Amino acid sequence: MATPSSPRFEHHREALGIGEAAPRLSWKTVAPAGWRQAAYEVEVTRSQRVHTERIESGESVLVPWVGAPLESRESASVRVRVVGESGDESDWSEASVVEAGLLHPTDWVAVPVGAPWDEGDDLDARRPPLVRRGFTLGKPVAKARLYASAHGLYEVELNGSRVGDDALAPGWTVYGQRLRYYTYDVTGLLQPGENAIGSWLGDGWYRGRLGWRGGFYNLFGSDLALLAQLEVTYADGSVETIATDDSWRAHVGPIVRSGLYDGEVYDARDELPGWSAASFDDSGWSPVATGERDPATLVAPQGPPVRCTEELAPVAVLTTPSGKRILDFGQNFAGRIRIRVSGAAGDTVTIRTAEVLQHGELYTRPLREAKSTDVYTLRGEGTEEWEPRFTIHGFRYAEVTGWPGDLDAAVAAGDAVGRVYHSDMERTGWFESSNPLVNRLHDNVLWGMRSNFVDVPTDCPQRDERVGWTGDIQVFAPTAAFLYDVSGMLGSWLRDVAVEQLPDGTIPWYVPVIPAHQMWTPIRPGAVWGDVAVLTPWVLYERSGDAGILAAQYESAKKWVDLQDRLAGDDHLWNEGFQLGDWLDPDAPPQDPADAKTDKYLVATAYFAWSARHLAKAAEVLGLADDAAHYSRLADLVRDAFVAEYVLPDGRMSSDAQTAYALALRFDLIVDPELRAAAGARLAALVAEGRNRISVGFAGVNVLSDALTLVDANDSAYDLLLEEECPSWLYAVKKGATTVWERWDSLLPDDTVNPGTMTSFNHYALGSVADWLHRVVAGIAPAAPGYRSIRFAPQPGGGLTSASAAHETPYGRASIDWRIADGVLSVDVVVPTGADAVVELPGAEPVAVGSGIHSFSALL
Template sequence: MTVTPSAPRVEHYSSGDWRQTLRSATNGRQPLGIGERRPRLSWTVTADRPWRQTGYDVELTRTGAAPEVVTIDSADQVLVPWPAQPLTSRERVTVRVRLHGDDGATTGWSEPTVLEAGLLEPGDWSAVPVGGAWDEDPESDDRRPSLVRREFTVGGDLVAARLYATAHGLYEAEVNGRRVGDEALSPGWTVYPKHLRYYTYDVTPLLRPGPNVLGAWLGDGWYRGRLGWYGGFRNLYGSDLSFLAQMELTYGDGRVQTVATDGAWRAAPSPILRTGNYDGEDYDARLEHAGWSEPGFDDAAWTPVAVGERDPATLRAPTGPPVRCTEEVRPVAVLTTPSGKRVLDLGQNLVGRVRFRVTGPAGSTVTLRTAEVLQDGELYTRPLRDARSADSYTLAGRPDGEEWEPRFTFHGFRYAEVTGWPGDLDAAVAAGDVVARVYHTDLERTGWFECSDPLVNRLHENVVWSMRGNMVDLPTDCPQRDERVGWTGDIQVFGPTASFLYDVAGMLAGWLGDVEREQLPDGTVPWYVPVIPAHKTWTPIRPGAAWGDVVTFLPWTLYERYGDAGVVADRFESARRWVDLVDRLAGPDHLWDDGFQLGDWLDPAAPPQDPADARTDRYLVATAYFAASARRLSWLAGVLGRDVERKHYAALADAVRDAFAATYVLPDGRMTSDAQTAYALGLRFDLIPDELRAAAGRRVGELVRAEGNRIATGFVGTPLVSDALTDAGELDTAYDLLLQRDCPSWLYPVTHGATTIWERWDSLLPDGTVNPGTMTSFNHYALGAVADWLHRVVAGLAPAEPGYRRVRFRPRPGGGLTFARARHRSPYGEVSIEWRVEAGALVVATQLPVGTTGSLELPDGVTVALAPGRHENRSALT
């Protein structure tokens, strides 16, 4: 037999996949610069016959020390505790595992994983922020960013060099004229006063004996650039633009040389004239400083830097992957609009930037304006609101051509209008000289779905594209207009779908840390995180159901999908403070029935300019979420073994459920809000008395049929209604709802050419015009939460125990589908199911990895216990 453990996967903070996180030309796929003293370990196992782990050995080899082997008697293989002394700053450890089986045999050692800690103590830092010192109007969008540089000498016996870097604003570092790393928009958007990420790079290959240069480009980003709608705000975190970096060079004799940002650095205006997330980037190649990041460059005309301050205790290693370019998309057409404009059609609504190669005279300028849609054949920018969303490049006039891509901005677009192109644009596109580069947080793909209906497949693909476009450093709401903030309610409803499609554990656990940092002392959870001031509705911050409940729902989702009790422990107090706040607001009657609420946001019946005016009473929604959050908090307490809190919040959930039923459920099983969302909440959150559930289930089916199987739910009801129908025995109605093509429905956008999920069910009206509401996006993942139902019910793949240690296969054929399949890379390895209708029977193939078990529930009522491996079963269709 052969049993092979994979190389240990180092988990730090919360399941961040560091093999994926730090993949780049300079630091490979090893866990470099991690921020945890006790990183957790995981591994997957392959075996050619039935086998079960009963224990494991972990070998740790620290620099300059003999290997240490620790033996653990345990069947656990996911997020196992660090078995040795905690890491110290900069410490490098090689880790291998071998496994003991129930057959008494021991495997060979896994391939080694080398991990290295970052700077774990505030005292490790000597660097300070440095940037340009020229006077600027801090309220202007036209502030010119700076370049900063420092020349230094490297000795001849260099062994290793690490660069620890971050910025006030955004940065791209260079060493001796070569780019360091491949991430974009670093260090990302966090609650900057309390939390600033730094990244670690192995720059050893970029250095050479003698003179060397470390330099950086800087950009406004979220730190000082315009944020928010109705004109937005500037300088929310500061008006400086600064690089903060520390390069540590280790020599053969043990000597360490440190090159840190300080007052000896030099600065000059960048060829970037202006840059911002909303408005794009303007660049003048005639103003470049040739060779500025290489040795020997004369920087006498550069100025001394301005030196700023930064509390090093706020500097933290990242917990998830950075933003990267993950794909290039070539235009499918070059259109000529009725007004004569030239417009690139990418064929796909995406998030990123355009890169082009061009040859032309010095001083000529190429401008690109982007948008998601056309109207009347022209680029339609009204949905962008105040976002300029345009980039311009002024040529230097190089005879051998020039290549350019913006550095510090991103756009949500399918179409790009090009003006000023000095030559044949059609020929340039045909030659591949113009491409769109797709940018998002470089998450590892973990989930796939397909069925026999091509429109449903396109719907699922649209969900994937919308998730990619809205995971730009944090879970955002739209990538194209003057907003792009981390709305808490959106990821609350989309979390289960997100965690199937991609490994979001590290990214979302890190973001939940910022949610807690922004949480008010009374427990109020902001509507979006990080918080920016807002005009009108969103200031001051007030508690709101479904949005604030992210602090109970999302930790539970991450535990359920990844088996991560660490994130539960880290975020329990945040969740508790939120539920205690709502308990105080509700009072003795346990009804949260006053205050500002969004309710079932974007119910299709709501007026375009009043998305909260839904068919379901917003206070019914608030009280339902109060009950559900109290219940989840009791579950979280149970995970942690906190029995007193578990009992307390379970009793609170029971009391709120009783108050909900007495207030909102009528004696015949109908509800005071006779609407799909009301029943979906009542049924899925278990708030309807047992004796009335059947009547309520029948009623939600009647309501869907009365709407002609069209959607009648908003952000709150949409993730729940399909499951409510399924649980109520209305599976056929759930499929009718899924497969409806008339507006509003999931497939209506697909039949109108959508390549992402829309914010509104009718973002594009049936007559081809854009919805008149000022809040209209064509890339917004929330309504794509139905994909979780596709995975769990249509395909039939769901976790039965945290982390998919036990898997529930329960396919529910319907809707005329003849096959469906789903596969998911769980923490234990790949789990999959595929079913097909064959000669009047259902044939189901399943796959389980070592370390898991499962059950298959067939339509004929038979349940089959499954061991690791591949299985095929047949059932009569009912």
């Protein structure tokens, strides 16, 4: 008997307040091995009306909505049942409920409200306010929804209770064109008669300090304001709306200052107990100042919000040589510390965070100008609990000063807890092997991703930067898409990439753009980074099966490749202009990370060919035959020009460096068999000559291992993986890393921090090797979009005796588990219902299998 899951809508984990009027549906089916779907039925119940349709199709991922589109605020209950090829029908699935948000600008009546004394340009007069309003409910309530956003960050309270559990809302988007709002079910927080709603506000990305070299304030606006609309539906069907307007009131709150880089200063003596309760007297508060916001710019979320997903207790309380007390959480992460403390009014606890220690002391130089300091002043009334609201830090260590009482005893009692924050994506990928160091490397990759997927894909969580560098996520996206369901989050971020794209097709180095960018990184075309417009949508399509992502980003991708074409000119070589090239080549000087061994224009032309090829593939998927033919021809021309310019007659390359060969081989630019074999042999020789040390930067790191595998030099790929001397992946592991570093030698062999001013210990780009671990070491990869077909092809090596990987595909859990004993490779695979697979073992012919559990063995 087949059993379908309750349906999912688009890529939402939660389907309250979505922005799609006709959301596509997906479900997973558990059925006997070999069962195949021939048809499905969808039942949609809305306003007591039931609509049912049967569709003759084997599809179960992102299938079209049935019936009329949803209206704003409308909800529907949806369930499915499936029909097998033999005509057998399943029972109906459990129902899922979807509810549309505010789909039209005219749905909004709220205006932004903030403090009248908030002089946005005067840093001394911008203490974050509280805003509130009381209201009366005179009839029984059937349901209530709160739609909320802000210029800045917000946390809403209703009748003294926190609304939702999201953090740093509404997140970071290109605020002028796209300001996200969230929807909350607040029915249970309302009460008959008198009620009150209020909100904390914080600067956040909107007007807080952003950028390095001192940074800038007010980059997206100078006001700090809540935009909220509480809609109460009474039992009799009537609706009352309590929206932010000039009837709200404002007052100074206990937050003195808050910033994403610098931390939060909080004076509990200024707390106003019960300020968001109905009984609170706000007659001493000031009328709010109202602002403006074009409601056409308000958008519903596509991905999950930031939340606390884990709590970490300190593993040690250290005393430094200078006598300072430091909490060691044993793990580098992005988050905040929650404290419980008792003391006298005016006692002040100061917490400074950092990633590393040097000479036994907290080492803050890698933070550059980020203060990363939280300050709490006690009110002096019993046990007080506090966690910053509107900041986030990247750290492992926290220096604590001013703690009243015994810090060791407090930590033992759980009074200082690390709270891990990131976008609350669904975990979808797992890996393990017989090598503990490789397993720790994979754990580090996972933690690096968690630390840097904080609403946007950032470069690092600790210093005065934390921006969405396009090249970094471009190389890491395949790994990210295995470990977590990133389709919603990255799909949303790619919309911002398209918004920020210049009319000529240029993709900024990071998105959202910090408007004062010209002081550090003028927007100009750059390979690897700009190619995110083409390659990352393709990765999401490949891993999720969602052609809608390709369609949404196609014009942006096309503009980028057309720009590359114009810049390259008739010779099809992109060999002019500024490039970052193989950024952070380990041999580059600490203060000149673009000075790599591989010619930056070789890198640019290789990426031009690769993006043109993928744009052609995207056009083919979307049924754009003319574009597919055009960009396929262009890719061939660029490939031929690349070989003529950069590949020598003997198969060597003009840049005799690992990245040059890796790009040429992985991007299929060298197709002549003799030249390809010679280039592959030279790449393997370079690895051996370099004593298996890594010799690539960002442009080479995600292609190097695959290039070696493709030319039957897998032993060299394993040699690179397992090398423990600097620079290598395991060097950091041996040095005690718990996340992936920005530089191969962020910590030098003498245990001092790299002298470069750009040094992070939590940065995912160099962890993109994990995609190779999943696909080659464990041996699981999509053979068709969305894993509709799976390739199981483990290639053991490096002395590993076992490896396993599992991935929650759109069809269900797929997995592989292999072991070697007495010269025999034993492999177990699981194929979910709705998918099929090909199993390719060393020395054996490929075997096609259907859904179910399958076991194989091969002699090695």
